[in-house]
Amino acid sequence: MSLAPALDEMRALLGDRLSTAPAVLAHHAQSESHITARAPDAVAFPLTTGEVAALARIAAAHAVPLIGWGAGTSLEGHALAVTGGVTVDFRDMAAVIEVRSEDRIARVQPGITRMALNAWLRDTGLFFPVDPGADASLGGMAATRASGTAAVGYGTMRDNVLGLEIVLAGGEVIRTGSQAPKSSAGYDLTALFVGSEGTLGLITELTLHLHGQPEAVSAATCGFPSMAAAVDCVIATMQMGIPMARIEFLDSATVAACNAHSNMALPETPLLAVEFHGSPAGVQEQAERFGEIAAGFGADGFRWAKAEEDCRALWKMRHAAYPAILASRPGAKAVITDVCVPISALAQAVEETAADIAGSPIPGPILGHVGDGNFHAILLIDPANPDDLTAAKALAHRMAERALRLGGTITGEHGIGLGKLGLMAAEHGAAWGVMDRIKATLDPMNLMNPGKMVP
């Protein structure tokens, strides 16, 4: 890597939108995880695809790594510059380029966040459904194949990205996908780049699939006598084919934390929170059917939210579960885990995980997008006590192994980053070698987010 001439050329391109200010570097050395890494050597704030392509050409000429950066909310140290290089922060490429209401399509730049996009869309009757708890960028969400609470009803980023513009290593610009709802024309490059965590190229534009704002919404919470009862209720509801927009599980510790943090008075038992979208009659019917099924599993303390603001308060509470849990152990930091299993194995996976945590020295409330078989334990560690981190890492590792044993995956939505690289061989076996070959052919100098994803 010949850093100095590369930074000179990048400064000539971007002026003071290339920064080496210590505060800026330090900001980009942080992550929402316990993982630490060195800072990048510089941070670039491009405005256009052309500038990103020029950065990639300069980077290739001088063998300098480029690391994409959206909102920095990823949970496994994805965007850390482990071998130095230049972080490309998409903060200033955050425009909505075009909304085609008839086609339910938006073209956006990668830096726009999901909340900014939905605020922009509010008066169009449309919305973008993928909602990781954090206010992530659309580029980062595509790069991690994010999902969130609404995936059970609307799909993940895999399902809601129709096309991409990508700057490849070396600076070539390609477009993937089309504006048609489907295509059989060639290899599915869109799907290949969604979830590639910036290791195959930088996303400079996304074509997104929007959805109509539902005519009617109904949401509810209800408590269950046990974790198993709540999870079995989810399985039964999924099997009845009742269309759900969201179905979330919160264990009693999570509920207690939310009560304290969001001023709720929910029953402090295992809880499901569900939401139905549709016509007024459809939503009512689905809600009634769900109520009957849930009652059969001993559900109690139903609270229905029909007014929009009540639903909003409910999901605000759910999205605030992370800070609520953090606040439940003052001074603690969190190790956030993320596994996903076949629905039939969900009860076993959740219960074994809860028992494992109960036998450990640290607390770890459990919550999850259970309609997808996806759940998290938020392991709370005392940063001053290294034994806590060791215990958390061991628990997280056993969760991932358990998920694999049950036919699932080491990450349902957070991705690999640095934290899960060591588990890739166990999940993929020889297929990991195929990923390595794809990486090597598209990024032969290993400049795109090096140290991630492949061996």
Added chain:
Amino acid sequence: MSLAPALDEMRALLGDRLSTAPAVLAHHAQSESHITARAPDAVAFPLTTGEVAALARIAAAHAVPLIGWGAGTSLEGHALAVTGGVTVDFRDMAAVIEVRSEDRIARVQPGITRMALNAWLRDTGLFFPVDPGADASLGGMAATRASGTAAVGYGTMRDNVLGLEIVLAGGEVIRTGSQAPKSSAGYDLTALFVGSEGTLGLITELTLHLHGQPEAVSAATCGFPSMAAAVDCVIATMQMGIPMARIEFLDSATVAACNAHSNMALPETPLLAVEFHGSPAGVQEQAERFGEIAAGFGADGFRWAKAEEDCRALWKMRHAAYPAILASRPGAKAVITDVCVPISALAQAVEETAADIAGSPIPGPILGHVGDGNFHAILLIDPANPDDLTAAKALAHRMAERALRLGGTITGEHGIGLGKLGLMAAEHGAAWGVMDRIKATLDPMNLMNPGKMVP
């Protein structure tokens, strides 16, 4: 290519399940298209993944091409052995390996056809929704990223394949995906192989996403005063967010052909056929809403089918549209086209296509999966008249160009094969080069279905 020793080794492996019988070779030199090619040098009928892997090892040792074969129903000469080699016919690998009802998952071998699979599933309460008109194999459907009438409600093969087992060039066996409903663990190899038309490897097993058989079904046909009215009705219905399992367009020539062929008495005007799946009340509500919207576009002659056998007759008629159209011009052969555009451009695309066909010497009824923006013209040519084929090719080419001009794709569901290779550069530009690099790295000797997909 050292054919003789390769065939000797393959014969030692498979015995008389390696065939060089002229009739067998001739069968595998045919396709459902006007495209002709030489026959393969031999046809293998493996029974296990291990045998397929052994075939791939022998093929690599002697530089012999391997071409996958499912049901041979693809429409662009996909499975033709253009440079010779060995066709791998999956006829005898057609088992259902496992059905996990709770997870709505089936693991199947690639040779099973969609009708055989659904017959197998009948008593489980589940079904597999992707239905190209023909009784294609699941392996071929994955390889072409097939869709069909139910894609608007249930998605295409892209959405309904959870994982694959693949034999790579050289014989390495990999597994992609997991049994969990979603994952963020690494590059989406499942999506990369779905739609790769046998050019990256041979599919030896699929994990499929099944759906619950709907509690209630309601289907209807109605006629429209014009093509534009029918298409505009589709756009409006999609925008109202009414959930549909199917919505199909048939132009008046197609309706006339179906009336004659299937003994129907439908109004010989542009027609929509729709189907709703859900709860009895939900289906009724959706049907009523559709009826109101359609009436606003001048729809007439509604026929509702509520009994299962009436719905079945309706879709049997729709699926028989192809032979019906063929029969409408005795002695004719068909050139089947396939484009897909954004919904907003659908009326323009269909009308320009109809006008173009009207100005040509050949008939070409139009029908399509209009909820996806996807439609076909069935161009009827006299095989004795070379001018007809020339006219058909020119029409097909202009359809594809028109689709691209309108933001769409050269193929919504049939794929590239031989027939559309010349259009790949126009659709993908530099991204086609990326496909080429992926092909070169996964199949460096170019043995997997050579002459297809990449430059």
